[in-house]
Amino acid sequence: MLSEFDLIKQYFTRPKRRDASGRTVLGVGDDCALLAPTPGLQLAVSSDMLVEGRHFLAGADPYALGHKSLAVNLSDLAAMGAAPLGFTLALALPAADAAWLDGFSRGLFALADAHGCELVGGDTTKGPLNICITIFGELAPGTALRRDAAQPGDDIWISGTLGDARLALAACLNECALDPDDAALAAPRLHAPAPRVALGRLLAAGRLAHAALDISDGLVGDLGHILAASKVGAVLDVDALPAGPALARQSLELRRRFTAAGGDDYELCFTASAANREAILAAGEQSGTAVTRVGRIEAELGLRLVDATGAALALHLQGWDHFA
Amino acid sequence: MLSEFDLIKQYFTRPKRRDASGRTVLGVGDDCALLAPTPGLQLAVSSDMLVEGRHFLAGADPYALGHKSLAVNLSDLAAMGAAPLGFTLALALPAADAAWLDGFSRGLFALADAHGCELVGGDTTKGPLNICITIFGELAPGTALRRDAAQPGDDIWISGTLGDARLALAACLNECALDPDDAALAAPRLHAPAPRVALGRLLAAGRLAHAALDISDGLVGDLGHILAASKVGAVLDVDALPAGPALARQSLELRRRFTAAGGDDYELCFTASAANREAILAAGEQSGTAVTRVGRIEAELGLRLVDATGAALALHLQGWDHFA
Incomplete structure (x- = not known):
């Protein structure tokens, strides 16, 4: 022993x-x-x-x-x-x-x-x-990406892809059946997430982003923390959310649900001035991390989900609460 | 909820x-x-x-x-x-x-x-x-009281008193009976230990002590960590160990056992040059913490327990091991 x-x-x-x-x-x-x-x-x-x-x-x-x-x-x-x-x-x-x-x-x-x-x-x-x-x-002092720093007019960005971790969990829990190729694609996202350290450092050091957090409990719930702390609202284009490669082959309904509120993604959600779009794409390139624009911060409070046509989308989503 | x-x-x-x-x-x-x-x-x-x-x-x-x-x-x-x-x-x-x-x-x-x-x-x-x-x-750099800094010839010191926390635990576990006054004296030592922060800071800032640690798993076992890290040995006068007020009224056998290897004491054990005795007593005074000399670091490896007369004492003691 x-x-x-x-x-x-x-x-x-x-x-x-x-x-x-x-x-x-x-x-x-x-x-x-x-x-x-x-x-x-x-x-x-x-x-x-x-x-x-x-x-x-x-x-x-x-x-x-x-x-x-x-x-x-x-x-x-x-x-x-x-x-x-x-x-x-x-x-x-x-x-x-x-x-x-x-x-x-x-x-x-x-x-x-x-x-x-x-x-x-x-x-x-x-x-x-x-x-x-x-x-x-x-x-460096003053460079931290805080939750309370989002500004009306900011773009909302997501690193990498969303939802494959939740899809892998669903397969583990027998909530859905996955073919072996999809299971093999999705599993590493649940079990071995890649923290986006290089991208985060570039965004902070270059002062490219205003607010940021990592998505652990589902995007909609986590983005809500930025909105609350920054006292702003947002429009989120749910169909623009980058789905993981396994999730991308699932139904539209599952894609929307698991990208918007999957959980365990460990991707960054950040907001940034539209003037920095080119620089942010370059930071994504430099850090080997895809970055996708998925919405806009607005002065009007609340989170408005829309589809690819811009029409309001009513999704019943909930972030993760350990004591719910 | x-x-x-x-x-x-x-x-x-x-x-x-x-x-x-x-x-x-x-x-x-x-x-x-x-x-x-x-x-x-x-x-x-x-x-x-x-x-x-x-x-x-x-x-x-x-x-x-x-x-x-x-x-x-x-x-x-x-x-x-x-x-x-x-x-x-x-x-x-x-x-x-x-x-x-x-x-x-x-x-x-x-x-x-x-x-x-x-x-x-x-x-x-x-x-x-x-x-x-x-x-x-x-x-400040260079002032930390490390476990590997004890030197042959150093005095060994203990802050406060030892063993009342172990006595209170023994009473909780019905290992021994305590009268209500003793139980009331001992219980706070188990449930609300007072960390010796002020004393530790004075010892470090004044460069008064060489090695130190806090006694959490029993003095003999914890002192062993200083001896091993510093590659030295020690003589420990078990009867000089300051017993807590409740333990002081118990049998000699229990006093020896619970002061030497009680656990949960959260007192400091530190080693210091004999030249610093007066300054250490003054630091104890200034921080409102009793300090007691209980032994000596020696070049010869091993820990030698002695009684008040200096005669070797064979105690079967063991520190706490969470996986033993």
């Missing part, structure tokens, strides 16, 4: 990286980690807690889970436009299962390394499976 | 404090919080996860639990000598219980306010009760 200290040593303590930037002064193993923030930059901080049966199904593949646990946090940094710095991991485990820990830690570190984001500390305890990551990033 | 957003708004969103230092640029409600670290200082970061049935008993008083959840994190900052800056809270709750949330948030904010430590963000979800706090503090 692995002890708590063996477990941390074996799976979560790594040799100092050769390319270490030197920003982590002291990592895993003391009462606190010590970081040296870059002078003059602000620190962006976010915590996400993932619970078995809520955020992932019991028996989920540990490698994918390690990836996703960090991905949802990196997505929060992306939504502010911050550069990843490091993270802490607190983990409650029913048992010290070596195979699970091996897969989880490999999935976690593969994504962490891809983003130069170092594990600096954390906690390990016994309990119902629960994964809590707190992530730190940096950005 | 409270929604997730109502819950965050009602219990965990507060008006900007009038005495705000301005270090929190953006708090609860966006994808990330934004902090403005003090230029030139290092950032100390720690995460602790508390699980029902492991770290606290089912049905624990929510006010005390709010206090304790933050106290154990503040204690980690104290052990590095860092000044509290802010924290994130991630919370998995079986249900949105208004009475529980009211008590928990009041206990949490009372201690946060006492230490000028602001809640900057977090996450709320449904799940088996789990409380994960990540705390941030600041300190």
Whole structure:
């Protein structure tokens, strides 16, 4: 049986990286980690807690889970436009299962390394499976993409595609049948989302966008947070929403529902002046991320859904509420 | 029924404090919080996860639990000598219980306010009760009290008193009978520990101590982490360990066992040059925290327990291991 200290040593303590930037002064193993923030930059901080049966199904593949646990946090940094710095991991485990820990830690570190984001500390305890990551990033003062910064007249943009994660979940839950090719296309969107860190950093550093957030609970609900915080309204062209490749082959009704209110997309929704359209397309190109214009911010409060012809669309949609 | 957003708004969103230092640029409600670290200082970061049935008993008083959840994190900052800056809270709750949330948030904010430590963000979800706090503090480069800095010849010091938290737990678990006065004395040490932040800051800022940690899993096990990290040994005078007032009235055997390896003490154990004895007593005085010398760091590896006469003491003690 692995002890708590063996477990941390074996799976979560790594040799100092050769390319270490030197920003982590002291990592895993003391009462606190010590970081040296870059002078003059602000620190962006976010915590996400993932619970078995809520955020992932019991028996989920540990490698994918390690990836996703960090991905949802990196997505929060992306939504502010911050550069990843490091993270802490607190983990409650029913048992010290070596195979699970091996897969989880490999999935976690593969994504962490891809983003130069170092594990600096954390906690390990016994309990119902629960994964809590707190992530730190940096950005220049005044450049953060906040929810309260949307302005009437702004375009509304979406990165990547929407709805394939929800479609994969629907297939898992036997809500719909998918042919094997579509299932294979959609599954990675649910299990291994790609946080849009590079795009977010370009939008913030170039001051190209006003407001932004990452879409985790469904676009309509999440866009509502921007509208409420910015005290504005919007028109959203539901048929302009970029559907994932598997969802694109489904019925119009399912495409509308899962792009507008699917959940687990981890794409960016951002608003920007029409004057920046060319620059935003260039930022999408540079970061290898598709960007699509899907609507407009207006002074009139409320969210108005329209179809491809501009006619009002009555969709019964709801964002995700953990206590609903 | 409270929604997730109502819950965050009602219990965990507060008006900007009038005495705000301005270090929190953006708090609860966006994808990330934004902090403005003090230029030139290092950032100390720690995460602790508390699980029902492991770290606290089912049905624990929510006010005390709010206090304790933050106290154990503040204690980690104290052990590095860092000044509290802010924290994130991630919370998995079986249900949105208004009475529980009211008590928990009041206990949490009372201690946060006492230490000028602001809640900057977090996450709320449904799940088996789990409380994960990540705390941030600041300190000058080179002043952190690290575990690997003990030197042969150092005195070993303990803040406050040890063992009353373990005695209170023993009474809760019916391992021993306590008269009501003793129970009343011991209980707050288990349920509402006082993090030694002021003492830790004085020790670090004055460069009075070499190594330090906070005693959470029992002194002998925790001191072992300093010895291992510093590659030194120690002699520990078990009868010099300051017992809590309730424990002081128990048998010698229980006093030795619960002071040396009780757990949940949240006192500081630190090592310091003998030349600093007067200054350390003065720091104890200034911070209103008793400090007691209880042993000596030696070059010879291993921990040697002795009694008041200096004779070797064979105690079968063990630190806490969540997976043992």
